[in-house]
Amino acid sequence: MSDGDDKTTTKRQVPAVTRALAILRFLARSPDPIGVNPLARGLGLVPSTCLHILRVLQDEGLVDFDSNTKQYSIGIGILPLARSALQRNTFSSVVQPHLSALSNKFDVTSIATQLAEPRQMVVVALAQSSIPFRLQVDLGSRFPALISATGRLLAAYNGLSDSTLKTEFKKLKWDHPPSYDDWLLQVAQSRDRGYAIDPGVYISGVTVVAIPVFGSDGKMTRSLVALGITERLESKDVPKLAKAMMAIRDEIQSSQIDIGS
Numbered sequence: 326m327s328d329g330d331d332k333t334t335t336k337r338q339v340p341a342v343t344r345a346l347a348i349l350r351f352l353a354r355s356p357d358p359i360g361v362n363p364l365a366r367g368l369g370l371v372p373s374t375c376l377h378i379l380r381v382l383q384d385e386g387l388v389d390f391d392s393n394t395k396q397y398s399i400g401i402g403i404l405p406l407a408r409s410a411l412q413r414n415t416f417s418s419v420v421q422p423h424l425s426a427l428s429n430k431f432d433v434t435s436i437a438t439q440l441a442e443p444r445q446m447v448v449v450a451l452a453q454s455s456i457p458f459r460l461q462v463d464l465g466s467r468f469p470a471l472i473s474a475t476g477r478l479l480a481a482y483n484g485l486s487d488s489t490l491k492t493e494f495k496k497l498k499w500d501h502p503p504s505y506d507d508w509l510l511q512v513a514q515s516r517d518r519g520y521a522i523d524p525g526v527y528i529s530g531v532t533v534v535a536i537p538v539f540g541s542d543g544k545m546t547r548s549l550v551a552l553g554i555t556e557r558l559e560s561k562d563v564p565k566l567a568k569a570m571m572a573i574r575d576e577i578q579s580s581q582i583d584i585g586s
Contacts, residue, residue, distance in 0.1 A: 345381070348388075352364075352388065359398075386401070419577055420549070431553070434451065436452075436551075437538075440545070445468070446475055449465075462552070469497055472499070474520075475521070479545055482516070482543075499527050500526070501529065521536075524555065536567060538578070
């Protein structure tokens with residue numbers, strides 16, 4: 326195949342790969358193992374096609390199969406791939422020491438996230454605070470792209486259509502769900518401020534502060550996020566925290582290090 330052909334190849338020309346990736350993502354999001362038929366229905370696949378792909382993924386160790394329940398789940402074979410990706414992620418290595426300093430100064434859990442697919446953000450770096458009671462976040466964990474403070478920023482900066490926002494908003498799960506109109510107002514406020522705040526709406530008792538990190542196209546591709554116990558993170562400290570996070574973002578983006586688009 327020529328170089329020209331390579332450039333014009335799209336995922337529609339390799340449907341088996343597209344379906345395999347869809348299956349892996351579905352299993353990664355599923356809280357419980359799932360059978361072939363409900364998995365196929367969820368992805369709009371023919372069950373026999375879904376089964377063939379699952380068996381290949383199982384042989385490669387990327388999917389686990391329980392012969393008793395006849396259900397599939399994401400396999401541990403995905404871990405070396407994920408670990409390698411994180412180790413090679415320049416953004417992760419560059420931001421890590423900044424997150425550690427931020428956590429120590431403000432007693433917050435600091436994380437960096439990256440848009441992994443249209444509906445998911447993945448944690449690519451993190452630092453815990455030194456206080457005895459702290460929030461636990463795992464490296465590599467995923468969450469819906471439009472949830473919490475990060476989601477408000479994504480909606481503010483990435484030019485998503487109103488129909489897309491409404492559809493994805495309905496899927497979100499909050500401890501204290503806001504109305505869509507209130508959420509849109511918060512999106513606009515986040516755009517004006519340059520950072521977003523979730524004061525215990527997503528998780529009760531947890532204040533989330535997020536700032537956007539932009540790609541070369543001007544859209545938000547990553548974010549810096551701080552999570553603190555609401556009773557400890559006073560409202561007067563939030564602007565100081567956000568300013569410190571913006572300084573980290575600006576230093577990284579003004580450096581000569583290429584952190585990717």
